[in-house]
Amino acid sequence: MQTSVFEDQGALARELARRITDAIRQSPAIVLGLPTGRTPIKLYDELARQTAGRASWARVRTFNLDEFVGIPASHPSSYRQFMEQHLFRHVDAAPEHLNFLDGTAPDLEAECRRYEAAIDAAGGIDLQILGIGTNGHIGFNEPGPELAARTHRVTLTHETRVSNAGLFGGNVEQVPVEALSMGMATILHARRIVLVATGGRKASCVQQTINGPLTTMLPASFLQLHPDAEVMVDREAAARLEGATSR
Numbered sequence: 317m318q319t320s321v322f323e324d325q326g327a328l329a330r331e332l333a334r335r336i337t338d339a340i341r342q343s344p345a346i347v348l349g350l351p352t353g354r355t356p357i358k359l360y361d362e363l364a365r366q367t368a369g370r371a372s373w374a375r376v377r378t379f380n381l382d383e384f385v386g387i388p389a390s391h392p393s394s395y396r397q398f399m400e401q402h403l404f405r406h407v408d409a410a411p412e413h414l415n416f417l418d419g420t421a422p423d424l425e426a427e428c429r430r431y432e433a434a435i436d437a438a439g440g441i442d443l444q445i446l447g448i449g450t451n452g453h454i455g456f457n458e459p460g461p462e463l464a465a466r467t468h469r470v471t472l473t474h475e476t477r478v479s480n481a482g483l484f485g486g487n488v489e490q491v492p493v494e495a496l497s498m499g500m501a502t503i504l505h506a507r508r509i510v511l512v513a514t515g516g517r518k519a520s521c522v523q524q525t526i527n528g529p530l531t532t533m534l535p536a537s538f539l540q541l542h543p544d545a546e547v548m549v550d551r552e553a554a555a556r557l558e559g560a561t562s563r
């Protein structure tokens with residue numbers, strides 16, 4: 317897997333935003349897969365800044381990776397609101413092109429099937445941006461004895477609920493126990509994947525993602541199978557990678 321190490325989060329965000337902006341200019345109806353979490357916040361800031369006046373979001377289609385079960389789109393802690401706050405309200409995106417899983421759908425299994433069909437109908441994901449959990453999860457594909465292939469309902473680990481507590485006023489008890497998430501095959505079918513990780517907390521899972529064995533106990537390790545996957549990290553997240561030099 318190609319690995320690029322950047323001096324700091326800002327340099328990484330600027331470079332990835334530049335690439336995404338170029339990709340939108342080249343393919344105005346590009347299909348993007350997008351993550352939430354603290355990591356992409358700087359990227360989204362940069363993306364809104366760099367695309368302003370240079371690249372229109374009007375035809376861009378997006379699919380977010382995951383959403384909490386039981387949290388309506390209008391709830392301030394929903395991933396949908398996160399995306400509105402950090403990206404969508406700052407760009408000229410068309411609401412009908414922004415796709416989210418609905419964690420309040422009456423039939424959650426049907427909702428997962430609807431999402432898969434919508435991704436297919438859009439022609440598949442051209443560029444999937446990913447963050448990574450400290451336990452190696454991508455989307456909400458948590459470590460375990462097996463991984464789900466397609467969009468599914470998932471029970472969150474305590475570790476993941478703790479790292480999402482910030483969205484719920486710091487109270488882990490308020491973080492839902494379940495979520496809906498794209499599956500491993502949904503993610504791996506994207507034409508191009510960029511995983512972003514910053515900070516020393518991610519150094520261990522980044523090392524295992526790139527150099528470790530493929531294991532369901534570290535879902536991100538399966539990115540090694542993808543023909544066009546890249547890992548973009550800052551120096552701190554690269555701390556355990558041998559011979560990594562930053563740019």
Ligand code: GLP
Pocket residue numbers: 351352353354355356381382446447448449450453454455456476479480
């Ligand atoms: C959540 C999301 C993941 C994200 C992870 C990392 O669990 N479901 O998609 O990668 O958080 O979050 P952070 O960037 O805040 O470390």
